[in-house]
Amino acid sequence: MKAVRFHEYGGPEVLRQEEVEQPVPGAGQVRIRVAATSFNAVDGNIRGGFMQGPIPVTLPHTPGLDVSGTVDALGESVRDIEVGDQVVGFLPMTGTGASAEYVLAPAEILAPAPKSIPLPDAAALPVVGLTAWQALFDHARLTKGQRVLVNGAGGAVGGYAVQLAARAGAYVIATAGPRSGERVRAHADEVIDHTTTDVGAAVSEPVDVVLNLAPIDPERLAALLALIRPGGVLVNTTVWMPAPSDEQRDVRGIDLFVRSDAGQLARLAELIDSGELRVEVARRVPLAELPAVHTQAAAGELHGKVVIVAPTAT
Secondary structure (H helix, E strand, O other): OEEEEEEEOOOOOHHEEEOOOOOOOOOOOOEEEEEEEEEEEHHHHHHHHOEEEEEEEEEEEEEOOEEEEEEEEEOOOOOOOOOOOOEEEEOOOOOOOEOOOOOEHHHEEEOOOOOOOHHHHHHHHHHHHHHHHHHHHHHHHOOOEEEEEEOOOOOOHHHHHHHHHHHOEEEEEEEOOOOOOHHHHHHOOOEEEOOOOOOOHHHOOOOOEEEEEOOOOOOHHHHHHHHEEEOOOOEEEOOOOOOOOOOHHEEEEOOOOOOOOHHHHHHHHHHHHHHOOOOEEEEEEEEEHHHHHHHHOOOOOOOEEEEEHHHHHH
């Protein structure tokens, strides 16, 4: 089968498509005929060797944490999943990824794929959708009537976070640039153009929650604390920079490390099928072009969620 792998850490040039053996599922595993994976920023960091401490992978390594596809074979002791099921999942970070025609997955991490969108597009959901859900509800405990600032709402996580917060009945303030402002405005109560406006000056009343998704410097991140009411929370996804706190005002800073959760993923898929959550896909590219996607991301030229379509899906 075809797979894109890297045999050494480095720039996008270390990625190459090659023929590898089709994997055989072990106990508790299923084999998925991949429809698609998607690009996440962490894929580039893993490939570059910057995540060897928290995410040690075995070389050669196939990237691709997100997967959507069709169950092709079952290992022993697998229950509640059948060959032919269309599924979506967030694969183990240290394991083999889905930038291939087939991939193995632990059965317990899989959820039924949304039925109302093309199966390849479902690969745009797991990592970023779960990040948004866990930030808002597991960590921030967002509830109806609260005010939330989503800093960096123009990205993939931000798109889901704004939709989910609005659906929960929160008052949503979002920061976004001109490229994504209109899309964000469809769900947010207020949109601040961070390229022309100081966020701190634009937020007129304190918020209960700040969700920071932007790679801002520590001083700007710390300044966001002043926008949060006493007892509020700042959830930060830029894990290389610890979230600040303000103990005097009981404002907590939380660093988010997203985890796979099949139950939450199934709920997100249900919201998509009910029309309450929209999946945004900027581009769909074939597996052979994955190195070019990494190159664009490294140059800061990748905009929106890019889905990597496997040869088996075409």
